[in-house]
Amino acid sequence: MSSDHEQPEEPAAGGPEQLALIRETVRKAQVPKAKPRTWRGAALAKELPVARVLVNKGVLHLDQFFDYAVPEELDAEALPGVRVRVRFGAGGHRVRDGRREGGGMIDGFIVERRADTDYGGALAxxxxxxxxxxxxxxxxxALARAVADRYAGSLADVLQLAIPPRNGRAESKPSPEPLPVPESPGIGTWERYxxxxxxxxxxxxxxxxxxxWTALPGPHWPDELARAVAATLASGRGALVVVPDGRRAARLDAAxxxxxxxxxxxxxxAESGPEKRYRQWLAVRRGSVxxxxGTRAAMFAPVQRLGLVAVWDDGDASLSDEHAPFPHVREVLELRAGQESCAFLLGGTSCTVEAAQLVESxxxxxxxATRDQVRLAAPLVRTVGDAELARDEAARSARLPSLAWRAVRDGLTIGPVLVQVPRRGYVPxxxxERCRVTARCAHCAGPLEALDDRDVSCRWCGRDAGAWHCPECGGTRLRARVVGARRTxxxxxxxxxxxxxxxSGRDHVLDAVSGRPALVVSTPGAExxxxxxxxxxxxxxxxxxLSRPDLRAGEDALRRWIDAASLVRSQSEGGTVVVMGEPSLRPVQALVRWDPVGHAQRELAERAELGFPPVSRMAAVAGRAETVEDxxxxxxxxxxxxxxxxxxLPSPPPGRPRRPGEPPIGESWVRxxxxxxxxxxxxLAAAVKxxxxxRLARGGTDQVRIRVDPLDIG
Incomplete structure (x- = not known):
């Protein structure tokens, strides 16, 4: 019969040697017996036999690393950063608090090789x-951890967004040799700034x-961004540019x-397809490019020696990921600029409130550019208000005011004319009633909504509006508005x-049209x-x-208008823009003056007074009423x-697919x-996380949906 410890020779009873033996026996009994470093009979790696693994299980109470033993036959391949498969849950690894979660095989990444483990049990x-x-x-x-902490999410969820799925055929092909460092290009049209x-x-x-960067209107922004990238490459560093969609990515690619x-x-x-996209991603990671x-997912691209991160049109909603934890490209690139000490460029023809805050801070x-340069590049902007529409016979009969009709008629003599129409649909x-300023709650400044013909309450805090009065004109009567249009x-x-x-719209988006006279009808963003x-x-x-019950309604309307107007020729070339909106409204005035920065600065000052983002930070918690209350x-x-x-929260209407942030069809949610x-x-992010x-660790199944700094708070 074998024993774990060799038995010492028994000393004489009652002497000091016996007392020392008793003490040594007690000490050894308190030390746990070492576990054999084997698994199914296979020997383990002799050096660094422990792999610390991040398992691909994006639940918050498992947002930690787990230690696994490295078999000897996997020693050469099981390096930090590689993808692995591990057994997790019953029959596999045990969670540190003693609970077993899940079961079977699961994907993961090795984050570290170690000589030992702080886990007390036997390692799988x-x-x-x-x-x-x-x-x-x-x-x-490190970037993924910072993003997860920023948005109260799990590290595994962020890495699912950051690292594309593996494609074996693309991985087996070698990447091209890196090209020589190019020379620094000329400044081109950057001299206008x-x-x-x-x-x-x-x-x-x-x-x-x-x-x-507030870009001037016109077709030059792709070349200007390309020159910024080329200047960074000339310094021996890498560059990353993220744009909202594939059409603008194609324009920058061509430039x-x-x-x-x-x-x-x-x-x-996404248009590249899984294999080509992964092959390109690998070329970047290997340093060949x-x-x-790229578009949104490219914000995590593993560029070597990163020297510049840039984002174009940060107000576009497509730059906010629709999957947990819902990171925004602008915020992620800000984190990368800080962590990697690289340059940062936020560009667009308009200016968001968040961009204005970066400058103010x-x-x-x-x-x-100077105002003289703006006047040279921008088209002439004219307005048509409600009073003019009421007096215009053409507007009542043809649904097109006389000023707009003349602008179209004259424009068609020399080229195409763009007609921007809001998307279909409505939001109450x-x-x-007098000045059309959006009605807001006196307590929290949230938007008001009508629950029935008489009751008016806040969409944020739920309080009754009571005797509401307009802070702008003193009016006390409210009117319902409908967002949408059926201009065809x-x-x-x-x-x-x-x-x-x-x-050009959601179902069929045109990339370009010829310079011949034509009417081009487009929804916002599809021009x-x-x-x-x-x-x-x-x-x-x-x-x-402008009347959407959204905190960003004015900012977004101005951004949409300026994006469309930037495609029009300059005033010196006969370019004219007609906007149907009240001339007294701030976004309309900013468009006429072509002053998106001034509009963003005034919006930022007002939000500071009201405690709105980005001056404040918010988290939205949504789910069943009893779950949110708990x-x-x-x-x-x-x-x-x-x-x-x-x-x-309203449920999606029958027949329409559920959108991100909406409750499941047929369920009643609160927020x-x-x-x-x-x-x-x-x-705040740490508390909600x-x-x-x-809640998850207690075994709860009915969980809340958490979104930090939501874009749709109204």
Whole structure:
């Protein structure tokens, strides 16, 4: 019979040697017996036999690393960063608090090889290495952890967004050899901006400037972004540019190819397909390509020696991911700029409130043109208000005011004319009957809604509006508004029967049109580029976008208008834009003056007074009423937190697919908003994440949906 410890020779009873033996026996009994480092009879790696693994299980109470033993046959391949398969749950690894979760095989990433483990039990071993390609770098891991903490999410969920699915055929092919470092390009049209040449020079010299760039209207922005990328490459560093959609990515791709030639950059978009996209991603990770242009998911692209991160049109909703934890490209690139000490460029023809805050805080510098340059590049903008529409016989009969009709008629003599129409659909909202300012709650400044013919309450905190009065004009009567329009290409075709009409929208988006006379009817964001620019543009039903019950309604309407108007020729070339909106409204005035920065600055000042994001930080908690109520009683919020609500969330109408953030069809949900000052944002995210994790650890199945800094708070 074998024994774990060799038995010592028994000393004489009662002597000091016997007392020492007793003490040594007690000490050994208190030390746990060492576990054999084997698994199913296979020997383990002799050096660093423990692999710390991040399992692909995106639940908050399992947001930690787990230790696994490394079999000897996997020692050479089981390196940090590779994909592995492990047994997790029953029959596999045991969670540290003793609970077993799940079961069977699960994917994961090795984040570290260690000599020992702090886990007290026997370790399960790695099942196998999926691929020896190290796809998770320490820098990517640090970024993913920062994003998860920022948005109260799990590390596994972030990495699912950051690392594309494996494609074996793409992985088996070698990446091309890296091309020589290109020379720094000329400044091109950057000379139109006061600080433009200095910004490019700083990039070429290896600097890390941070700027908010308000681009001039016209077709030059792809070339200007390409020159910023080329200047960064000339310094021996890499560059990353993220744009909202594949059409704009294609324009930037063409500009970079024209400036540098083939092979200097990779294009990462969904249109590429899984194999090509993964092959391009691998070329970036391996260092074969040092510049990336892509859509939302490219914000995590593993660019080597990153020198510049840039995002175009950060107000576009497509730059916010629709999967948990819902990160926004702008925020992720800000984190990357800080972690990797690289340059940052936020560009667009318009300006968001968040961009204005970056400048006001001193984190970034403004990069804009002088007013003389703006006047040279921008088209003439004219307005048609409600009073003019009421007096206009043409508007009542043809649904097109005389001013707009003349602009279309004159524009069609020299080129195409763009007609922007708001998307179909409606959202009820309330506004002042006299001045049409959106009605807001006197307690929390949330938007008001009519529950029935008499009761009016707040969509945020649920309080009754009581005796509401307008802060602008003093009016006390409310009116219902409807967002949407049913202007069709057929109606415009009847007004101009001899002119071809083309449409561009959600079902069929045009990339470009010729410079021949035509009517191009488009929904916001789907406007095609016209050869030589449009001769004129009509921005119909401006009230429809301005009256949305959304905190960003004015900002988004101005952004949509400026994006469309930027496709029109300059005033010196005869370009004219007609917007149907009240001239006294702030977004309309900003469009006429072409002053998106001033509009954003005034919006930021008002939000600071009302405690709106981004001056404050918010988290939306949605779910069944009893679940949200239980969550709110258990979450340990910061002392300066304010709870608004909960209020009911409308279910999607029958026949329409469920959108992100909406309750499941047939279920009744409520939503509460948690608001804190900006200095408590990290504490708020940690509190809601911790509360959700505790609920999951208790075995709860009916969980709440958490979104930090939601875009749709109304």
């Amino acid at each position: 071993a790695l099942a196998y290495v999926v691929s020896p390609e190290p796809v998770l770098s320490p820098g990517m891991l 006061a600080r433009g040449p200095a910004f490019l020079a700083a990039l070429a010299d290896g600097g890390a400037p941070r700027a908010v 970079l190819t024209a400036l540098l030639g083939e092979g200097h950059h990779a294009l990462l978009t 040092r510049a990336v242009v 001193g984190w970034a510098l403004p990069l804009s 909202a309330l506004a002042c 290409a057929e109606e415009l075709g009847r007004a101009f029967p001899a002119v071809p009409v083309r449409t 095609p580029v016209a050869e030589g620019g449009y001769a004129a543009a009509l921005l119909l039903d401006g009230w429809a976008m 969550f709110l009683t258990t979450v340990e919020l910061p002392s300066d937190a304010e709870v608004l609500g909960p209020v009911s 509460a908003l948690l608001r804190v000052p900006p200095g408590s944002g990290a504490a 911790s509360a959700q994790a505790r």
